[in-house]
Amino acid sequence: xxxxxxxxxxxxxxxxxxxxxxxxxxxxxxxxxxxxxxxxxxxxxxxxxxxxxxxxxxxxxxxxxxxxxxxxxxxxxxxxxxxxxxxxxxxxxxxxxxxxxxxxxxxxxxxxxxxxxxxxxxxxxxxxxxxxxxxxxxxxxxxxxxxxxxxxxxxxxxxxxxxxxxxxxxxxxxx
Numbered sequence: 001x002x003x004x005x006x007x008x009x010x011x012x013x014x015x016x017x018x019x020x021x022x023x024x025x026x027x028x029x030x031x032x033x034x035x036x037x038x039x040x041x042x043x044x045x046x047x048x049x050x051x052x053x054x055x056x057x058x059x060x061x062x063x064x065x066x067x068x069x070x071x072x073x074x075x076x077x078x079x080x081x082x083x084x085x086x087x088x089x090x091x092x093x094x095x096x097x098x099x100x101x102x103x104x105x106x107x108x109x110x111x112x113x114x115x116x117x118x119x120x121x122x123x124x125x126x127x128x129x130x131x132x133x134x135x136x137x138x139x140x141x142x143x144x145x146x147x148x149x150x151x152x153x154x155x156x157x158x159x160x161x162x163x164x165x166x167x168x169x170x171x172x173x174x175x
Contacts, residue, residue, distance in 0.1 A: 022070060022072060022086065022090075022141055022143065023035075023070070025072040025074070025079070025083070025141070026072075028074075028079060030074050030075075030076035030078075030079045031072050031073065031074045031076075031079060032071075032072070032073045032074070033070075033071065033072050033073075034069070034070070034071045035068065035069070035070050035071075036066075036068065036069040037067075037068055038066065038067045038068065038146075041063045041064065041066045041067075041146075042064070061149070061152075062148070062149050062152040062153070065146045065147040065148070065149070066144065066145070066146035066148065067145045067146040068143070068144070068145045068146070069142075069143070069144045069145075070141070070142070070143045070144075071140065071141070071142050072140065072141045073138060073139070073140045073141075074138065074139055075133075075136050075137055075138045077137070079139075080130075080137065080138070080139040083128075083139045083141055084130065084139065086141075087128045087141060090126075091112065095114060096112035096113060096114055096124070096126055097112060097113055097114070097115070098110065098111070098112055099111040099112060099113050105131075106131045106132040107129055107130070107131030107132070108129070108130045108131055109127065109128070109129045109131075110127065110128050110129075111125065111126070111127050112125075112126040112127075112128075113125050113126070114126075116147055116148065117147060120149060120150055120151065121147050121148060121149055121150065122148050122150060123145065123146070123147060123148070124143065124144065124145045124148075125142075125143070125144045125148055125153065126142070126143050126144075127140070127141075127142040127143075128140070128141055128142075129142075
Protein backbone atom coordinates (compact mmCIF):
# COMPACT_ATOMS: atom_id res chain seq x y z
CA UNK A 1 0.00 0.00 0.00
CA UNK A 2 2.79 2.44 0.93
CA UNK A 3 4.61 1.66 -2.31
CA UNK A 4 1.45 2.45 -4.28
CA UNK A 5 1.03 5.82 -2.53
CA UNK A 6 4.69 6.69 -3.10
CA UNK A 7 4.45 5.69 -6.77
CA UNK A 8 1.35 7.86 -7.25
CA UNK A 9 3.02 10.83 -5.56
CA UNK A 10 6.12 10.46 -7.71
CA UNK A 11 3.99 10.24 -10.84
CA UNK A 12 2.05 13.38 -9.89
CA UNK A 13 5.08 15.38 -8.74
CA UNK A 14 5.92 16.82 -12.17
CA UNK A 15 2.43 18.32 -12.45
CA UNK A 16 2.80 20.11 -9.12
CA UNK A 17 6.36 21.23 -9.69
CA UNK A 18 5.50 22.65 -13.10
CA UNK A 19 2.65 24.74 -11.70
CA UNK A 20 5.09 26.14 -9.18
CA UNK A 21 7.42 27.17 -12.00
CA UNK A 22 5.11 30.09 -12.69
CA UNK A 23 4.25 30.82 -9.07
CA UNK A 24 7.87 31.73 -8.45
CA UNK A 25 7.22 34.94 -10.39
CA UNK A 26 4.74 36.20 -7.77
CA UNK A 27 7.47 37.44 -5.44
CA UNK A 28 9.85 38.92 -7.99
CA UNK A 29 10.00 42.71 -7.92
CA UNK A 30 10.62 42.74 -11.70
CA UNK A 31 7.25 41.03 -12.30
CA UNK A 32 3.72 42.39 -12.15
CA UNK A 33 1.60 39.51 -10.87
CA UNK A 34 -2.09 38.90 -10.36
CA UNK A 35 -3.44 35.63 -8.95
CA UNK A 36 -7.12 35.05 -8.30
CA UNK A 37 -8.21 31.87 -6.54
CA UNK A 38 -11.46 29.92 -6.38
CA UNK A 39 -12.32 31.69 -3.10
CA UNK A 40 -12.34 35.02 -4.92
CA UNK A 41 -14.57 33.60 -7.66
CA UNK A 42 -16.97 32.21 -5.06
CA UNK A 43 -17.13 35.64 -3.44
CA UNK A 44 -17.83 37.25 -6.83
CA UNK A 45 -20.53 34.67 -7.52
CA UNK A 46 -22.38 35.84 -4.41
CA UNK A 47 -22.69 39.36 -5.81
CA UNK A 48 -26.39 40.06 -6.25
CA UNK A 49 -27.01 40.50 -9.95
CA UNK A 50 -30.33 40.66 -11.69
CA UNK A 51 -31.80 37.19 -12.02
CA UNK A 52 -33.69 38.43 -15.09
CA UNK A 53 -30.50 39.17 -17.01
CA UNK A 54 -29.38 35.99 -18.85
CA UNK A 55 -25.96 37.47 -19.65
CA UNK A 56 -25.27 38.11 -15.95
CA UNK A 57 -26.37 34.59 -15.08
CA UNK A 58 -24.05 33.06 -17.72
CA UNK A 59 -21.21 35.19 -16.42
CA UNK A 60 -21.83 34.01 -12.85
CA UNK A 61 -21.91 30.39 -14.05
CA UNK A 62 -18.51 30.89 -15.70
CA UNK A 63 -17.02 32.48 -12.57
CA UNK A 64 -18.33 29.73 -10.28
CA UNK A 65 -16.45 27.11 -12.31
CA UNK A 66 -13.06 28.85 -12.30
CA UNK A 67 -10.29 27.61 -10.02
CA UNK A 68 -7.45 30.04 -10.63
CA UNK A 69 -6.26 32.87 -12.85
CA UNK A 70 -2.56 33.69 -12.90
CA UNK A 71 -1.07 36.59 -14.84
CA UNK A 72 2.64 37.41 -14.78
CA UNK A 73 4.14 40.29 -16.77
CA UNK A 74 7.75 41.45 -16.96
CA UNK A 75 9.92 43.81 -19.00
CA UNK A 76 13.17 42.69 -17.37
CA UNK A 77 15.32 40.89 -20.00
CA UNK A 78 16.63 38.28 -17.54
CA UNK A 79 13.13 37.48 -16.24
CA UNK A 80 11.72 37.47 -19.78
CA UNK A 81 14.32 34.89 -20.77
CA UNK A 82 13.42 32.74 -17.75
CA UNK A 83 9.72 33.05 -18.58
CA UNK A 84 10.36 31.88 -22.14
CA UNK A 85 12.36 28.93 -20.86
CA UNK A 86 9.69 27.96 -18.30
CA UNK A 87 6.92 28.20 -20.90
CA UNK A 88 8.87 26.01 -23.34
CA UNK A 89 9.39 23.46 -20.57
CA UNK A 90 5.70 23.56 -19.63
CA UNK A 91 4.58 23.11 -23.24
CA UNK A 92 7.11 20.32 -23.84
CA UNK A 93 5.13 18.13 -21.46
CA UNK A 94 2.67 17.81 -24.33
CA UNK A 95 -0.60 17.97 -22.42
CA UNK A 96 -1.73 21.31 -23.88
CA UNK A 97 -3.09 21.69 -27.42
CA UNK A 98 -2.30 24.77 -29.46
CA UNK A 99 -5.41 26.83 -30.18
CA UNK A 100 -4.01 29.73 -32.15
CA UNK A 101 -1.07 32.04 -32.82
CA UNK A 102 -1.28 35.75 -33.44
CA UNK A 103 1.56 38.01 -34.57
CA UNK A 104 0.27 41.55 -34.53
CA UNK A 105 1.60 45.00 -33.72
CA UNK A 106 4.89 43.76 -32.26
CA UNK A 107 3.23 41.03 -30.19
CA UNK A 108 3.57 37.29 -30.67
CA UNK A 109 0.69 35.67 -28.79
CA UNK A 110 0.11 31.93 -28.48
CA UNK A 111 -2.95 30.29 -26.93
CA UNK A 112 -3.08 26.70 -25.69
CA UNK A 113 -5.74 24.66 -23.94
CA UNK A 114 -6.30 21.48 -22.01
CA UNK A 115 -9.54 19.74 -23.01
CA UNK A 116 -12.48 19.97 -20.60
CA UNK A 117 -15.63 17.96 -20.06
CA UNK A 118 -16.75 18.44 -23.70
CA UNK A 119 -15.86 20.41 -26.84
CA UNK A 120 -17.31 23.66 -25.45
CA UNK A 121 -15.13 23.60 -22.33
CA UNK A 122 -11.44 23.59 -21.50
CA UNK A 123 -9.91 22.85 -18.12
CA UNK A 124 -6.99 25.20 -18.75
CA UNK A 125 -6.45 28.12 -21.06
CA UNK A 126 -2.82 29.12 -21.32
CA UNK A 127 -1.47 32.17 -23.13
CA UNK A 128 2.09 33.35 -23.65
CA UNK A 129 2.78 36.78 -25.11
CA UNK A 130 6.19 37.98 -26.25
CA UNK A 131 6.40 41.46 -27.64
CA UNK A 132 6.57 45.15 -26.97
CA UNK A 133 4.34 47.70 -25.36
CA UNK A 134 5.28 50.96 -27.02
CA UNK A 135 9.05 50.64 -27.21
CA UNK A 136 9.35 48.51 -24.06
CA UNK A 137 9.80 44.73 -24.43
CA UNK A 138 7.52 42.49 -22.37
CA UNK A 139 6.49 38.90 -21.75
CA UNK A 140 3.16 37.86 -20.26
CA UNK A 141 2.10 34.45 -18.96
CA UNK A 142 -1.62 33.83 -18.42
CA UNK A 143 -3.11 30.64 -17.05
CA UNK A 144 -6.81 30.16 -16.34
CA UNK A 145 -7.92 26.84 -14.82
CA UNK A 146 -11.32 25.37 -14.01
CA UNK A 147 -14.22 24.26 -16.20
CA UNK A 148 -14.07 27.13 -18.66
CA UNK A 149 -16.95 27.76 -21.04
CA UNK A 150 -15.25 28.99 -24.21
CA UNK A 151 -18.31 30.98 -25.28
CA UNK A 152 -18.04 33.13 -22.13
CA UNK A 153 -14.26 33.27 -21.81
CA UNK A 154 -13.64 36.20 -24.15
CA UNK A 155 -15.99 38.36 -22.05
CA UNK A 156 -14.12 37.49 -18.85
CA UNK A 157 -10.69 38.19 -20.35
CA UNK A 158 -11.92 41.50 -21.79
CA UNK A 159 -13.40 42.53 -18.43
CA UNK A 160 -10.11 41.69 -16.68
CA UNK A 161 -8.23 43.65 -19.40
CA UNK A 162 -6.04 40.63 -20.12
CA UNK A 163 -3.53 41.22 -22.93
CA UNK A 164 -4.58 39.14 -25.93
CA UNK A 165 -8.27 39.31 -24.97
CA UNK A 166 -9.19 40.99 -28.26
CA UNK A 167 -7.49 38.21 -30.27
CA UNK A 168 -9.31 35.58 -28.19
CA UNK A 169 -12.61 37.34 -28.86
CA UNK A 170 -11.93 37.36 -32.61
CA UNK A 171 -11.02 33.66 -32.53
CA UNK A 172 -14.18 32.80 -30.62
CA UNK A 173 -16.32 34.57 -33.26
CA UNK A 174 -14.67 32.49 -36.00
CA UNK A 175 -15.37 29.16 -34.27
